[in-house]
Amino acid sequence: FTTFTRVKAHFEEYLSQKSRMNKSCLDLSSGRSNSNCSIGMDEGLFEQPEPLASSKAVMEKIVWQRSLQMRSQQQAWQESAEGSRMLEFRRSLPAYKKKEEILSVISRNQVVIISGETGCGKTTQIPQFILESEIESVRGAACNIICTQPRRISAMSVSERVAFERGEKLGESVGYKVRLEGMKGRDTHLLFCTTGILLRRLLADRKLKGVTHVIVDEIHERGMNEDFLLIILKELLLHRPELKLILMSATLDAELFSSYFNGAPTMFIPGFTYHVRTHFLENILEMTGYRLTPYNQIDDYGQEKMWKMNRQVPRKRKSQIASVVEDAIRAADFKDYSPHTQESLSCWNPDCIGFNLIEYILCNICENERPGAVLVFMTGWDDISCLKEKLLTHTVLGDPNRVLLLTCHGSMASSEQRLIFEEPEAGVRKIVLTTNIAETSITINDVVFVLDCGKAKETSYDALNNTPCLLPTWISKVSSQQRRGRAGRVQPGECYHLYPRCVYDAFSEYQLPEILRTPLQSLCLQIKSLRLESISEFLSRALQSPEILAVQNAIEYLKIIGALDEKENLTILGRYLTMLPMEPKLGKMLILGAIFNCLDPILTVVAGLSVRDPFLTPLDKKDLAEAAKSQFCGEYSDHLALVRAYDGWKDAEMDMGGYEYCWKNFLSLQSMKAIDALRREFICLLKDTGLVDSNAASCNAWSSDLNLIRAVIFYGLYPGIGSVVNNEKSFSLKTMEDGQVLLYSNSVNTRETKIPYPWLVFNEKIKVNSVFLRDSTAVSDSVVLLFGGSLLKGDADNHLKMLGGYLEFFMDPSVVEMYQSIRRELDAFIQGK
Numbered sequence: 001f002t003t004f005t006r007v008k009a010h011f012e013e014y015l016s017q018k019s020r021m022n023k024s025c026l027d028l029s030s031g032r033s034n035s036n037c038s039i040g041m042d043e044g045l046f047e048q049p050e051p052l053a054s055s056k057a058v059m060e061k062i063v064w065q066r067s068l069q070m071r072s073q074q075q076a077w078q079e080s081a082e083g084s085r086m087l088e089f090r091r092s093l094p095a096y097k098k099k100e101e102i103l104s105v106i107s108r109n110q111v112v113i114i115s116g117e118t119g120c121g122k123t124t125q126i127p128q129f130i131l132e133s134e135i136e137s138v139r140g141a142a143c144n145i146i147c148t149q150p151r152r153i154s155a156m157s158v159s160e161r162v163a164f165e166r167g168e169k170l171g172e173s174v175g176y177k178v179r180l181e182g183m184k185g186r187d188t189h190l191l192f193c194t195t196g197i198l199l200r201r202l203l204a205d206r207k208l209k210g211v212t213h214v215i216v217d218e219i220h221e222r223g224m225n226e227d228f229l230l231i232i233l234k235e236l237l238l239h240r241p242e243l244k245l246i247l248m249s250a251t252l253d254a255e256l257f258s259s260y261f262n263g264a265p266t267m268f269i270p271g272f273t274y275h276v277r278t279h280f281l282e283n284i285l286e287m288t289g290y291r292l293t294p295y296n297q298i299d300d301y302g303q304e305k306m307w308k309m310n311r312q313v314p315r316k317r318k319s320q321i322a323s324v325v326e327d328a329i330r331a332a333d334f335k336d337y338s339p340h341t342q343e344s345l346s347c348w349n350p351d352c353i354g355f356n357l358i359e360y361i362l363c364n365i366c367e368n369e370r371p372g373a374v375l376v377f378m379t380g381w382d383d384i385s386c387l388k389e390k391l392l393t394h395t396v397l398g399d400p401n402r403v404l405l406l407t408c409h410g411s412m413a414s415s416e417q418r419l420i421f422e423e424p425e426a427g428v429r430k431i432v433l434t435t436n437i438a439e440t441s442i443t444i445n446d447v448v449f450v451l452d453c454g455k456a457k458e459t460s461y462d463a464l465n466n467t468p469c470l471l472p473t474w475i476s477k478v479s480s481q482q483r484r485g486r487a488g489r490v491q492p493g494e495c496y497h498l499y500p501r502c503v504y505d506a507f508s509e510y511q512l513p514e515i516l517r518t519p520l521q522s523l524c525l526q527i528k529s530l531r532l533e534s535i536s537e538f539l540s541r542a543l544q545s546p547e548i549l550a551v552q553n554a555i556e557y558l559k560i561i562g563a564l565d566e567k568e569n570l571t572i573l574g575r576y577l578t579m580l581p582m583e584p585k586l587g588k589m590l591i592l593g594a595i596f597n598c599l600d601p602i603l604t605v606v607a608g609l610s611v612r613d614p615f616l617t618p619l620d621k622k623d624l625a626e627a628a629k630s631q632f633c634g635e636y637s638d639h640l641a642l643v644r645a646y647d648g649w650k651d652a653e654m655d656m657g658g659y660e661y662c663w664k665n666f667l668s669l670q671s672m673k674a675i676d677a678l679r680r681e682f683i684c685l686l687k688d689t690g691l692v693d694s695n696a697a698s699c700n701a702w703s704s705d706l707n708l709i710r711a712v713i714f715y716g717l718y719p720g721i722g723s724v725v726n727n728e729k730s731f732s733l734k735t736m737e738d739g740q741v742l743l744y745s746n747s748v749n750t751r752e753t754k755i756p757y758p759w760l761v762f763n764e765k766i767k768v769n770s771v772f773l774r775d776s777t778a779v780s781d782s783v784v785l786l787f788g789g790s791l792l793k794g795d796a797d798n799h800l801k802m803l804g805g806y807l808e809f810f811m812d813p814s815v816v817e818m819y820q821s822i823r824r825e826l827d828a829f830i831q832g833k
């Protein structure tokens, strides 16, 4: 026991030593991250009028002169031919018709909430109205307007658009600032930035000195950062009575915000869209000769409505494409789908049919429909890139003379962005594959056709925005309508929803705010990194506070994994975790992988936990698939099976045989590629934290030590742990909280009759009628003793007894060997390797 306590102490010492080495990287309040991750906290968002101005009177004069200059510049632009055309366009926007009213409400109130349909001109016009009215009254150089956007791409594209509308270059009166990038100058008075940037700024400058207006855009999305920002701004408004706050939303749920800000006035800008014809999955399938029919089935749970695919009329295959769709439809397990409840939605998996069906519809549009751009809403970036690859091999869709295939997602380069807005050459159809970013924050003018997969996932690796990885989830009715609306902006349009009507009916009205639907652990870490007061007290002032229990659970969890100390202060591990935008357990596993020099397999494990299960089991080839999977088993670990499969694929890929390898082994090529991409992202993030040198190879000296990898997986997933009870011909599992539990059916451990380890660590628990464990790895006593965190606190004697006894444990030579190897490893680090 003493020895293990010592090893743990070494580990903590290692982290603190690293932290001293990376002081600047960890000290968030100074805002300086390490070299290539500068967020420029030392500089303010706006320049001071004249740093050297000696007296107030001199300063005022400078401001007045500059304001006059701004006014004459704008007048000249508006009188030019191009400028007046632009003004004419702006005047045609619904927001412009309300200009005077908007300005008057803002001038009379500290907080105003403005809602209006996407494209009505909120983002591009309202900040300009304010700037223009200040310029008009010769106060232009004294006002500083910040407009926050939930994503970096919108901050960048909107600022560029607004500068263009004003006949200026970006960085003159209009600028932007996002993490690692920005464009602003001495005369910038309207700044578009991400919500994360403003949060960071508030840390260094609680009063937002010099800022006159804060506009928070897209509040209907109810992102965690926006809700978080509103808590801080609400407090700030009390101390800065002259500061104006404008909230903008694309939906009409303004009342909630109004009552949060003590009955602040709300305004609505009416918009206009053309009719959009809507096709749900059943309508689309009919085109291929299939019908989706419901039938009732009696099963263990009582009567359930199930779905069946029938060939509607036996007819000859119409085309190659029809047969592809047919195969795809068969792969989708319709039997498992039953409508009416939210949970049942999770059984309906559009991913199975998605790609082939999308290809079919796109091809149909290109060959038979009128001109107009197509917008395809996909789940996330990995799906978009895979689909793009698939479409590029298609004879029609991959032909650059007929189709301009573009992608739109949060982290794209600005040159790529511009293409989305441009009109293609005559005869070429623009197809944009997008995440939900094009739902409200980006407007593509010429869209006539929309395809909607019905799910959304935002994977953001922006550490400052600290959004955890989200799994694909169903969108809300409101989102689905927003997506549909994108098709009717310039003329009547068509929308293809890739799910049945009844699935749509089961969608919730609005999406739950992120703060209520995502684990709070990451948010709690962020609150702490901003050096705010007690977590629960802070969150109790949110627009919709999370349950007290959820907050307590999150804090308790963070304490157990060692990210917070007893007084709820960030530990060194906690500080590193705030830099990794993912669930803390995954972040912790990565950090441990780097420290224990077994980074490579751990990268795969963590990436694997963030993507869809790559092991495929087609219904009609179940046996073959099972047989193929067994070559990866043998370690009593789903995580290690994945590592083996990935390594095999990577080797095959080197010899250009990646596709065959996946095909032969029933692996999803898509998932393998997604894992590959995530691994690269993770390495960049780790380099940013300073834990991994530029040469990541040095972190792999121990990458083949399976015991060590098991230990690191355990430490990351702890306290998710169950004990194994081996019986005569089978084994059973227990966890402390749930008693008897079962393994999820795809686990490699379900193939075993005995598990030669006393413990199983798991990634996730799912309660259906029993509790199921998902993704498990068997571990030995020693690992539990070494890394079992607070298990060792409290009644240590009892625990040792539970673990099989202190002496017995030390007599096992393999355990001693493993302990020594970890120990040597730690020592090497502590000696400053």
Ligand code: CDP
Binding pocket: 093, 116, 117, 118, 119, 120, 121, 122, 123, 124, 125, 157, 158, 161, 421, 440, 441, 443, 445
């Ligand atoms: O914020 P909201 O959705 O209300 O609209 P907006 O982003 O201010 O856009 C208003 C109009 O400006 C759109 O309908 C587009 O016609 C136009 N716009 C554009 O042409 N190019 C851009 N990059 C952004 C907007």
Ligand code: MG
Binding pocket: 119, 122, 123, 124, 217, 440, 441
């Ligand atoms: Mg907008």
